[in-house]
Amino acid sequence: MTTISPSPRPLTRKGQETRQRIVDAAAGLIFRQGVAHTTIEDVRAAADVSSSQLYHYFDDKPALVRAVVDHQADTMIGGQETFDFSTLEGLRAWRDFLVAAQREHDCNGGCPIGSLGGQLAETDPEGRAHVAEGFKRWEATIQSGLREMQARGELTPDTDPDTLALALLAALQGGLLLTQVKRDTKPLEAALDAMIELVARLSGGSW
Amino acid sequence: MTTISPSPRPLTRKGQETRQRIVDAAAGLIFRQGVAHTTIEDVRAAADVSSSQLYHYFDDKPALVRAVVDHQADTMIGGQETFDFSTLEGLRAWRDFLVAAQREHDCNGGCPIGSLGGQLAETDPEGRAHVAEGFKRWEATIQSGLREMQARGELTPDTDPDTLALALLAALQGGLLLTQVKRDTKPLEAALDAMIELVARLSGGSW
DNA sequence: CACAGAATGGATAGGGCAATCCATTCCGTT
DNA sequence: AACGGAATGGATTGCCCTATCCATTCTGTG
CATH class of the missing domain: 1.10.10.60 (Homeodomain-like)
Known part of the structure; x- marks a missing residue:
């Protein structure tokens, strides 16, 4: 799509x-x-x-790259439809899935979308726009999970689910980048565990 | 250095x-x-x-790039010596500094080290190693701050400061990447605020 | 001051790679 | 069966960019 x-x-x-x-x-x-x-x-x-x-x-190589960006976004987002972002168990299952996926690649490649972002951001404005669009769609799936969580009263009312979703995605991206560079899944684990821990704690405190 | x-x-x-x-x-x-x-x-x-x-x-272009990686690591780490990573106020000041820095560049360029990581990881093993080394040094400065914080009893004893430092760095990297791609500082703000909020909450709970 | 090695200038080779071009073949439609 | 446009093949052009080469000029040291 x-x-x-x-x-x-x-x-x-x-x-x-x-x-x-x-x-x-x-x-x-x-x-x-x-x-x-x-x-x-x-x-x-x-x-x-x-x-x-x-x-x-x-038309040319950049056009092909844009098609690849869209394709990777479709694949990535499609592959996560099975996870439930509206429960802590769902988030933790997602975390385990992501860590396992990295291990399978021996921590090579990083994020199929994020790594493209870093490569295109300053050299291919259109490519960057496509990556941004991909992130936006990805973000949306996380957002809807967290909103649902909040609607069920499992997330403090003064928490902004959209901001939290953005932070979660950022933690994931940074974790993947560090994992790719260090060839070690620890950064990804640490980043996701930390953010999920925060979500857990936001089921009672204020933010 | x-x-x-x-x-x-x-x-x-x-x-x-x-x-x-x-x-x-x-x-x-x-x-x-x-x-x-x-x-x-x-x-x-x-x-x-x-x-x-x-x-x-x-010797060749890759060698020059490695020198650039080391140089950027030196610059980046040196430029943050003024911040105190052992207090919440220090962390927040650091956060404000980073956000302001991105705004100044109109969110262009991303992280001087991290963006290099994404570009070199799969094509230049030696370059990747230099980036990893740079991250390691950066991590160390954050670690020492959080350890000090814990030593003062302001951080739960069962918190691992090193893991927390790694998560913080990951959140920063992801925030910078998303900010670079979206040309908007919100992701960086969300990521850092979330992690700092977690640190704040770890001054009393368990993790 | 003389010598060795460092620093500089500029030209050029040589390879790699994006993109074009001209045919030729395939396929659906009427 | 005939026609038009899509799909394919493969050769080729032309540029960009890394790296080398040889000559010349500095700079420090004995």
């Missing part, structure tokens, strides 16, 4: 499949090697297409 | 000045445009040196 889609180019089924294959290949390569070190030739080979196909479906 | 310095090349005063000029120029450019979009030619022009000088002082 791409939020920013300007040109409704006519695409046959086969075309959509090819396009998707390109995006998938690009997403994998970019996740593993970063934007700058992923060449069009790399993507071309990995997706098993010709270079003209790449430029048939995408 | 570079922690990793293998080759003690003989340098005259003039040489050191030139080298420093190169690192300063590179640091500024990289902060503003990222590693990949900063060319040796850019640095050469900004530092007003010849290309042979660049390769006289640095």
